[in-house]
Amino acid sequence: MNPVIKGLVMNTNAAVTGEFSRFFHFLMQEMKPRGPWLTPFNVISIPVIFTGVVIIVIRFIYGLGAVTNLSQDFPWGFWLGFDVITGVALAAGAYVITFVVYVMKVEKYHSIVRITVLNGLLAYIFYAGALVFDIGRPWQAYNPYIGNKFGFSSVMFLICWHFFLYMVAAFIEFSPVVAEWAGWEKARKFLKSITLATVILGITLSILHQSGLGALFLMAKPKIHPLWWSEFIPVLFLVSSVYAGLAMIIFESTISHRVFRHLIPHDPKHSFDDILFGLAKGAAVVMFVYYFFKALLFIHGKQWSMINDAWGYWYLVEVIGFVLIPGFMFAFGYRNRSLNIIKIASVMALLGIVLNRLNVSVISFKWYAEVHYFPSWQEIVVTLMIIFTEIWILRWVVTRMPVFKSAH
Numbered sequence: 001m002n003p004v005i006k007g008l009v010m011n012t013n014a015a016v017t018g019e020f021s022r023f024f025h026f027l028m029q030e031m032k033p034r035g036p037w038l039t040p041f042n043v044i045s046i047p048v049i050f051t052g053v054v055i056i057v058i059r060f061i062y063g064l065g066a067v068t069n070l071s072q073d074f075p076w077g078f079w080l081g082f083d084v085i086t087g088v089a090l091a092a093g094a095y096v097i098t099f100v101v102y103v104m105k106v107e108k109y110h111s112i113v114r115i116t117v118l119n120g121l122l123a124y125i126f127y128a129g130a131l132v133f134d135i136g137r138p139w140q141a142y143n144p145y146i147g148n149k150f151g152f153s154s155v156m157f158l159i160c161w162h163f164f165l166y167m168v169a170a171f172i173e174f175s176p177v178v179a180e181w182a183g184w185e186k187a188r189k190f191l192k193s194i195t196l197a198t199v200i201l202g203i204t205l206s207i208l209h210q211s212g213l214g215a216l217f218l219m220a221k222p223k224i225h226p227l228w229w230s231e232f233i234p235v236l237f238l239v240s241s242v243y244a245g246l247a248m249i250i251f252e253s254t255i256s257h258r259v260f261r262h263l264i265p266h267d268p269k270h271s272f273d274d275i276l277f278g279l280a281k282g283a284a285v286v287m288f289v290y291y292f293f294k295a296l297l298f299i300h301g302k303q304w305s306m307i308n309d310a311w312g313y314w315y316l317v318e319v320i321g322f323v324l325i326p327g328f329m330f331a332f333g334y335r336n337r338s339l340n341i342i343k344i345a346s347v348m349a350l351l352g353i354v355l356n357r358l359n360v361s362v363i364s365f366k367w368y369a370e371v372h373y374f375p376s377w378q379e380i381v382v383t384l385m386i387i388f389t390e391i392w393i394l395r396w397v398v399t400r401m402p403v404f405k406s407a408h
Contacts, residue, residue, distance in 0.1 A: 045388035052385025055378045056133060064136055067378035073366065078375035079134040081361035082383055085213055086354050087127030089237070092245030093252075094120025094170060095206035102199045108270045108278060114177055114403045115256060116249055118394065121170040126390045128163050133382065155215045162209035169202035181401040211238040217360055225364035227306055227315040230297050233360070239293065240353060243286040246279050247326075247349035254343055256398075264404045273339060280330045280342040283349065287327035294319055311367060318359060322352025 059067045070077045097116045100106045132138045144150050144160040151157065173195060179188035214237030221229050230236065257264060257272055306312050329345035332338070362373065397403060 041391070045392065048381060049385050049388055049392075052382045055382050055385075059133060059378075060138075064134075067376065067382075069373055069376045069379070071373070073369065074373035076361060076365070077134070077373055078362065078379045078383065079130055081358050082354070083127045083130040083134075083386060085361045086357040087123055087130075088210065088213060089241045089244045089353050089357060090248050090350065091120045091123035091127070092206065092210060092241035093249040094173075094245070095203050096242055096245040097249060098173065098199045099203050102196055103203070109275060111267050111270065111404070112249065112253060112275060114174065114405065115252070115398070117170060117174050118177075118397060118403055119248075119252055121167065121174055122390050122394055124163065124167045124170060126386050128167070130383075130386055155212055155218075159209050159212045159216070162205045162212060166202055166205040166209065169198050169205060172198045173202060177401050177403060177405075180405075206241075207238060210241040211235065213237055220365070223366050224360060225311055225367045226301070227298075227303060227311060228356075228360050228364045230301075232293070232297060236290070236293060239286065239290045240356065243283045243290065243349060244353040246283040246286070247346040247353075250276055250279050250283070250342065250346040251350060254346075256404075260398055260404065263398065276339060276342055277334055277337065280334045280345070283346070284327055284330035284334060287323055287330065287349065291319070291323050291327060294323070311364070314359075318352060318355050322348055322355055326352065 055067050064070050068077060068079070094117045097109055097113055101109050101113050132141060135141055142148075144154075144156045145164070147154070147157050172191065176188050176191045176195070179185075179191055211234035214233035214235070217224060217229065217233050218231065253272070253276065307316060326345040326348040329341050329348070333341035333345060366372070
């Protein structure tokens, strides 16, 4: 080999090796715990996580029947109804806020873009990943992606690809933070240059799979109570995901500003309170739109006779108690500049989303059955394990990477 070329190759290899060694040492330093260990959250979450791991091992050795109450009559349970159907709706804040900031150019919300995208990315990774626990034959999870026995025009095929591509898009949206943390300036500049294109792709994918999750239930008309089934379920799922995302941002931002207040820089232009008021205004508008759709479908479907039994009362609790009332609370809190009312309304709106998704996917599913499905304690523990693990990783990322830095 030419001595000059050989020298260049050796220098290049040495540079790459040196850079890898530097990053590996840096990563090992970052892996060290920060802060006290005996916190209330750690004391509660660590036993739950270890118990959940044991349950998952039992599930994969002995099957779903060993730890769940799933059956041939009720193949979809709490893991799918809450972790996936509900979790994806709660993670919608990422596509909503990136649309507002990057497409609508509303500068006020720049400071919460990174933490919101991080929350959305982790939610998709963990909640979509939880599907592996819920599938009877997880080693065949690739089938929907290749259209095997599903077909290329099936809703499952589309949702699976939307999920996967959106997780890639969300990671690219967040990747400038990782590059900045690692000191990769050239990579950060490149990744930032493709942010707008990635955001547009992510928004498109989110709209498709948020509505697509609703489309899954179109074929289950005989099995879902008429008060919750509608040919417009895809539209209802999409609209409700918007206010779910806004409510989740309010809820998570409130907690973040308490727990990580020492990491959050002061923004002289846009205060945290102003951001919450703006989010509350948007949530109120979308919730009224959603309620209008629900009322229109109820009246057009002539469902008055269905509200005279326990299922009808339960439906009114969801629609009035957790949609209409928190919608008015958001509007009242915005108009009267009351943060406490807005925060309470965000919790109620989130509970309403959880209730709606579980009503559609689990509670009202085969409502006529004599023996109905109810989740086992193991299913609930595994779900808590997923939530706690997500919070652990989010805390690790937030305390090390410039997540709260404005995304300008």
